[in-house]
Amino acid sequence: xxxxxxxxxxxxxxxxxxxxxxxxxxxxxxxxxxxxxxxxxxxxxxxxxxxxxxxxxxxxxxxxxxxxxxxxxxxxxxxxxxxxxxxxxxxxxxxxxxxxxxxxxxxxxxxxxxxxxxxxxxxxxxxxxxxxxxxxxxxxxxxxxxxxxxxxxxxxxxxxxxxxxxxxxxxxxxxxxxxxxxxxxxxxxxxxxxxxxxxxxxxxxxxxxxxxxxxxxxxxxxxxxxxxxxxxxxxxxxxx
Amino acid sequence: xxxxxxxxxxxxxxxxxxxxxxxxxxxxxxxxxxxxxxxxxxxxxxxxxxxxxxxxxxxxxxxxxxxxxxxxxxxxxxxxxxxxxxxxxxxxxxxxxxxxxxxxxxxxxxxxxxxxxxxxxxxxxxxxxxxxxxxxxxxxxxxxxxxxxxxxxxxxxxxxxxxxxxxxxxxxxxxxxxxxxxxxxxxxxxxxxxxxxxxxxxxxxxxxxxxxxxxxxxxxxxxxxxxxxxxxxxxxxxxxxxxxxxxxxxxxxxxxxxxxxxxxxxxxxxxxxxxxxxxxxxxxxxxxxxxxxxxxxxxxxxxxxxxxxxxxxxxxxxxxxxxxxxxxxxxxxxxxxxxxxxxxxxxxxxxxxxxxxxxxxxxxxxxxxxxxxxxxxxxxxxxxxxxxxxxxxxxxxxxxxxxxxx
Ligand SMILES: Nc1ncnc2c1ncn2[C@@H]1O[C@H](COP(=O)(O)OP(=O)(O)O)[C@@H](O)[C@H]1O
Ligand SMILES: [Mg+2]
Numbered sequence: 001x002x003x004x005x006x007x008x009x010x011x012x013x014x015x016x017x018x019x020x021x022x023x024x025x026x027x028x029x030x031x032x033x034x035x036x037x038x039x040x041x042x043x044x045x046x047x048x049x050x051x052x053x054x055x056x057x058x059x060x061x062x063x064x065x066x067x068x069x070x071x072x073x074x075x076x077x078x079x080x081x082x083x084x085x086x087x088x089x090x091x092x093x094x095x096x097x098x099x100x101x102x103x104x105x106x107x108x109x110x111x112x113x114x115x116x117x118x119x120x121x122x123x124x125x126x127x128x129x130x131x132x133x134x135x136x137x138x139x140x141x142x143x144x145x146x147x148x149x150x151x152x153x154x155x156x157x158x159x160x161x162x163x164x165x166x167x168x169x170x171x172x173x174x175x176x177x178x179x180x181x182x183x184x185x186x187x188x189x190x191x192x193x194x195x196x197x198x199x200x201x202x203x204x205x206x207x208x209x210x211x212x213x214x215x216x217x218x219x220x221x222x223x224x225x226x227x228x229x230x231x232x233x234x235x236x237x238x239x240x
Numbered sequence: 241x242x243x244x245x246x247x248x249x250x251x252x253x254x255x256x257x258x259x260x261x262x263x264x265x266x267x268x269x270x271x272x273x274x275x276x277x278x279x280x281x282x283x284x285x286x287x288x289x290x291x292x293x294x295x296x297x298x299x300x301x302x303x304x305x306x307x308x309x310x311x312x313x314x315x316x317x318x319x320x321x322x323x324x325x326x327x328x329x330x331x332x333x334x335x336x337x338x339x340x341x342x343x344x345x346x347x348x349x350x351x352x353x354x355x356x357x358x359x360x361x362x363x364x365x366x367x368x369x370x371x372x373x374x375x376x377x378x379x380x381x382x383x384x385x386x387x388x389x390x391x392x393x394x395x396x397x398x399x400x401x402x403x404x405x406x407x408x409x410x411x412x413x414x415x416x417x418x419x420x421x422x423x424x425x426x427x428x429x430x431x432x433x434x435x436x437x438x439x440x441x442x443x444x445x446x447x448x449x450x451x452x453x454x455x456x457x458x459x460x461x462x463x464x465x466x467x468x469x470x471x472x473x474x475x476x477x478x479x480x481x482x483x484x485x486x487x488x489x490x491x492x493x494x495x496x497x498x499x500x501x502x503x504x505x506x507x508x509x510x511x512x513x514x515x516x517x518x519x520x521x522x523x524x525x526x527x528x529x530x531x532x533x534x535x536x537x538x539x540x541x542x543x544x545x546x547x548x549x550x551x552x553x554x555x556x557x558x559x560x561x562x563x564x565x566x567x568x569x570x571x572x573x574x575x576x577x578x579x580x581x582x583x584x585x586x587x588x589x590x591x592x593x594x595x596x597x598x599x600x601x602x603x604x605x606x607x608x609x610x611x612x613x614x615x616x617x618x619x620x621x622x623x624x625x626x627x628x629x630x631x632x633x634x635x636x637x638x639x640x641x642x643x644x645x646x
Contacts, residue, residue, distance in 0.1 A: 051640050054557075056556075056557055056639045056640040056643065057638075057639075057640040076561070076562055077561040077562065077563070080556065080559050080560060080561040080562075080564075081559065081561075083556070083557060083558065083559045083639075084558060084559020085559070089557055089558075091643070095550065095553070095554045095557070095643065096554075097551055097554060098551075099252075099256060108554075108555065108558050109558040109559050111245050112555075112558065112559040112560050112561070112564060113559065156558065160559075
């Protein structure tokens with residue numbers, strides 16, 4: 001069994017007059033240590049899928065087992081625990097707390113993990129150093145560039161040693177040079193043993209990953225290793 | 241630990257919107273300030289009055305004519321209470337230890353080129369000192385002999401000594417009470433304020449001199465002050481005085497008393513009930529202010545929750561549970577109202593002190609600990625009560641909906 005195990009996942013938004021089938025029977029398994037890019041055109045269901053994997057949202061039907069735990073069985077506060085301990089989520093829009101310095105933003109998950117102030121400080125500082133922001137600890141988000149903000153967000157995602165790092169279009173709001181820097185950081189984190197799943201619609205960003213999953217209309221239509229995987233990528237799934 | 245962190249977050253959020261926070265708590269500030277101001281004044285009054293009344297002892301009694309209100313077109317019967325009534329009480333009612341009549345009036349005192357009108361000139365007999373537990377410090381009070389021989393004497397308070405510049409040795413000096421000359425034979429002990437009257441600013445003259453001074457009619461409505469032999473005697477003495485005075489005033493059985501006998505306990509009760517109703521009225525006003533304040537807090541917390549929906553989403557995304565968010569916003573609401581309560585407390589106390597200072601002859605303001613506890617307790621309760629709904633609303637937000645909120 002994989003780290004992430006999704007079986008026949010459906011997500012339906014009831015919009016009154018019509019039902020939007022954002023996910024329409026997704027099966028996906030991700031093993032520990034993988035580096036996966038999820039691609040697809042706008043509206044294909046990438047974000048919906050990521051939110052489900054990140055336990056921010058719940059599926060309409062289907063089963064999701066994360067690290068051996070059947071997620072749909074969990075109550076609200078257990079889900080909060082999963083988000084706290086198992087998952088590090090990086091958003092396109094950073095989602096940092098305003099008027100709060102980098103260090104404190106990174107400390108946030110550790111507050112809810114119940115760590116002491118000293119431990120929190122210590123670990124947040126290390127996480128910021130890891131993403132190359134050792135000298136910007138006391139800057140507030142509005143005093144940082146987009147790339148630096150995303151680094152703070154990545155440090156926050158990493159700080160509680162999650163099982164998976166999830167990123168929904170992490171370079172979507174960044175210029176191409178900064179995007180490359182951020183992707184280099186993801187590469188590094190993957191090499192250090194982290195499991196990384198990221199969403200993008202840009203092919204060159206996806207090339208950083210070792211495996212590429214293509215979504216269309218809420219279904220997986222292709223799932224194959226990338227050139228980066230270095231393996232003898234032969235039989236490609238038929239792409240329409 | 242998470243609790244302390246929440247407190248820190250709450251204070252930071254309040255500081256970020258300082259002006260808004262203060263305006264929001266205005267209702268609570270006003271409510272608490274009003275209650276503390278009134279409590280501090282009422283408590284000050286009550287404290288002093290109780291102290292002074294206890295000074296005259298449990299056996300003290302006061303008899304006054306009951307001044308009937310005359311309705312338009314009706315002529316009220318002239319109610320009389322005279323020294324003769326008093327003498328009858330003293331002689332015929334067992335258990336009356338001593339009695340003094342008292343008539344109050346105003347007149348100007350003169351000494352050389354100095355003039356002063358004391359708070360009151362009181363015509364009494366030789367028993368005043370013992371009946372009222374108010375004694376002479378220098379010289380002597382007038383004696384039975386002074387009264388019988390119509391000696392022209394006067395006993396004055398310390399303030400009168402100062403106002404007339406009588407110097408360190410006022411005894412024996414001749415002053416004028418209105419146009420009547422009188423010799424100062426005694427100076428009363430310093431006692432300060434009593435029931436709104438400055439007891440140091442009084443002059444005592446023999447009862448008959450007071451009648452000359454204020455006119456014969458003044459003798460028709462005297463106060464009778466007396467001491468009973470013992471506390472147990474107070475009730476029977478009261479009953480017997482009532483019977484005697486009704487007989488003397490020829491009141492038919494159906495007619496109500498045309499006089500009023502008050503014991504120390506009753507005087508205290510009356511004063512306390514007046515002060516109590518003042519407090520109750522203010523309590524009602526305060527209740528409304530606190531309600532308005534609470535609604536203000538609820539309103540601003542709802543605004544705050546809406547403004548910070550994304551923050552709530554972020555917190556939930558990194559692992560905040562419902563109760564974490566609930567407590568965060570509840571602490572914020574309570575902090576808000578406690579800050580309001582604290583400001584109100586200081587403001588109210590300041591108001592009480594200033595009011596007490598501005599009104600002459602007023603006892604100093606006094607804030608008891610229970611009022612402080614009550615103020616903060618009420619603020620906290622208002623914060624919790626009106627903060628729970630916005631906080632619960634915040635805590636129930638779905639993480640993904642909160643994150644998507646624009
Ligand atoms: N909260 C929502 N309510 C209704 N429809 C939604 C909601 N979120 C997403 N959808 C719909 O679900 C589909 C997939 O959306 P999404 O997962 O955001 O796509 P992507 O991230 O691939 O662009 C879209 O058609 C979108 O309109
Ligand atoms: Mg998307």
